Amino acid sequence: MSTTVFVAGATGNLGSKIVTELVDRGATVRVLVREGKADGGDALRHLVSTGVVDVVIGDLSDDVAILAGHLEGVDVVVSAVQGGPDVIVDGQTNLLRAAEAAGVTRMIPSDFSADLHRLDYGDNLFLDMRKKADEAFAGSTVKPTFVLNGGFMEVMLAPFMGIVDLEHGTFSYWGDGEQALDFTSIPDTAAYAAAAALDESAADRTVSVAGSVLTMTQLHAEVEQATGRTLEIRELGTVDDLRAEIERRKQTATNPYEFVSLQYQWAMVTGKAKLQNLNNADYPDITPTTVAEFLATR
Ligand SMILES: NC(=O)c1ccc[n+]([C@@H]2O[C@H](COP(=O)([O-])OP(=O)(O)OC[C@H]3O[C@@H](n4cnc5c(N)ncnc54)[C@H](OP(=O)(O)O)[C@@H]3O)[C@@H](O)[C@H]2O)c1
Structure with missing residues (x-):
């Protein structure tokens, strides 16, 4: 019987890409869509209209009992939601409680990032929310991946992001340019997420994957090679200068987007959120796109 x-x-x-990958891998897929996207919206309409996926209408803020009803017979929950604390923390915790009530044994929360579990609270506003949501798995009957x-x-x-600027012919980065950084394309992340969802041995652990691991110096060379352009390197400062710049922006920010992209860069260029042991080899059917291949298609 399929999962x-x-x-x-x-x-x-x-x-939507995770759904397609799951279908391609033979899973039975049930999707939660919000009122107003009952037809699956642009990304999923083709799979909904052809009956390839089952659809339930709802919202992560619905009562746990209602969500649990949607989860009857489900083996694994995958969350790829995006939003503020109401969605990422409260909504995903609601979904976890519903999964417990429905007897679901595994769940992939909407992390899909650098190694947020190595960061401290305060390092990254958006990853703080995901760390908080992940804490809810402690003691749960639902095992996270x-x-x-x-x-x-x-x-x-x-x-x-402010790193590659083809218009001005510049390549800008914080730090010494020598820290290894992890990059993965969105379709490859979806493929790995689907593979991990169908892999019982992925229960209760982290699955870390990357299409390329490059320093900023190497990334600069790859972008130059792919574009045939010479990009002037702009060293913006040390990682401590970056932290100070984030704190400065926070003082005047009218919304978090004014500093969060710098927080993501800080997590990466300090190495603090570097992925530890890559699990690419656990899923040999996936050959992830490298940065060079990705750039060649742009
Ligand atoms: N590592 C990286 O560089 C990187 C970059 C970008 C994103 N990400 C991560 O990838 C994940 C997915 O991001 P994305 O860009 O694919 O997000 P997205 O395109 O904005 O999609 C968000 C999804 O969440 C649904 N949703 C939002 N609130 C909901 C609620 N209350 N109840 C039910 N569904 C709800 C949306 O439904 P509607 O269609 O109805 O709005 C939509 O399906 C996130 O965790 C994000 O942080 C990582």
């Missing part, structure tokens, strides 16, 4: 997986956040960027992938290539190399 039944319940996916929350299924209409999202990562979640924490899927960690470093930074999404699509995010780390995007202009808003």
Whole structure:
């Protein structure tokens, strides 16, 4: 009998790709979609309209008993939700309580980041929420699998991150440029998440994966090679300077996006959230895209 997986956040960027991977791997997939996206929305409409996935309408803020009803017969819960503390902490804890009530034995929470468990509270506002949600697994009958992938290539190399700036011909980074950093594409993260969901031996542990592990110096060389451009290196300061810049921005920020991308960079360039032991080899059917391959397709 195939494994039944319940996916929350299924209409999202990562979640919809996890759903497709699960279907491709022969799982029975039930998705939670919110009112207004009963047809699966843009990302999932094709799988919903063809009946490939079962749909339940709801929200992580629903009563635990209602969520537990949706989870009847489910083996594994995968959460790929995004949001504030109401979703990441309260909503995911609600979902965990519902999974316990329904007798589900495994869950992947919406972490999908650098190694948040090596960070301290205060290091990263958004990862603090995920650390808090993960604490709820202590003593639970539901065993977690924490899927960690470093930074999404699509995010780390995007202009808003401030590292690669093709318009101005610059490559900017904090730190000494020699710290190894983990990068994984979004489709590969989805593939590993689906594989881990279907892997009973992944219960109660971390699955760390990366498509490439590169220093900023190596990343600069790969971006130059892929674009055929010379990018002037801008050393922005030490990791302590970066921490000071984050604290400065926090004083005047009108929303967390004004400093959180720097907090993600700090977690990576200090090495504090470096993935420890990569589990790529546990899933040999997945050959993840490297940064060089990713750049070549852009
Ligand atoms: N490592 C990295 O570099 C990196 C970068 C980006 C994201 N991530 C992580 O990847 C994960 C997924 O992010 P994403 O970008 O794929 O998110 P996304 O595209 O914004 O999708 C979020 C999903 O959560 C659902 N959702 C939000 N609130 C909900 C609620 N109360 N009840 C039920 N569903 C709810 C949304 O439903 P609707 O469609 O109805 O809104 C949507 O399906 C997050 O943990 C995020 O932090 C990691």
